[in-house]
């Protein structure tokens with residue numbers, strides 16, 4: 001039975017291979033509902049693969065995955081519960097903004113016309129403008145509007161801000177926060193830009209080499225990681241350089257921010273893979 005405590009995403013030893021390439025290995029995750037999840041990792045870490053498995057466009061090679069308590073992409077009802085914006089904010093370049101909204105209304109049973117029109121108006125998009133003539137930021141906003149108006153319970157956004165300048169990125173993330181608060185939707189957002197994710201995410205997943213390096217609610221993760229110069233305190237584990245993991249802050253320790261934390265785990269994984277290859 002699906003309840004409010006049903007996780008939006010639950011995986012158990014999930015694995016995905018493309019031929020001889022292991023894109024994801026032994027990935028075990030549990031993401032509670034209502035979170036804005038930052039999915040970070042270097043190029044080739046497996047982020048797009050995990051997002052593809054989550055929305056059901058890919059199937060697992062090993063292990064299991066449940067999204068909102070069901071098999072991803074299992075049927076039309078499940079597809080309607082998940083909104084997916086792939087990399088590069090895909091839109092139909094020859095169709096106008098208004099055409100996109102009409103198409104959204106025809107294809108999505110829970111389409112929220114008033115939300116779509118309100119967002120297009122507040123963004124200052126001309127309904128008659130062809131999507132191919134919008135700027136990168138406007139295209140990203142249009143793709144986000146369509147995903148939001150679908151009234152999905154989970155929004156999956158694969159590097160939605162990658163092509164945007166700093167001002168457009170900030171505007172996009174601010175809008176995302178506003179409508180997440182309005183709609184109560186859960187979001188999984190991948191990015192290389194940890195600084196951006198820090199502004200919006202309350203749950204973090206760090207992937208590297210196809211494996212989960214770190215996952216959890218941001219407040220919990222920040223509470224057990226600290227910056228310590230000098231000798232490793234008793235009971236602490238060194239993640240990378242000054243960043244250590246231990247339940248209580250040792251004397252003289254300084255707090256870490258999300259960017260430092262993500263980088264520490266990604267660097268540790270990179271160093272380990274070079275060591276393993278040597």
Ligand SMILES: Nc1ncnc2c1ncn2[C@@H]1O[C@H](COP(=O)(O)OP(=O)(O)OP(=O)(O)O)[C@@H](O)[C@H]1O
Pocket residue numbers: 018021022023041042043044045046047048049050
């Ligand atoms: N269709 C495919 N066929 C073969 N290998 C693939 C395919 N898609 C991804 N891969 C490989 O799987 C691994 C993970 O790729 P994935 O695209 O999931 O990583 P990513 O973290 O999203 O990377 P990026 O940040 O560069 O977009 C990489 O080694 C990649 O080369």
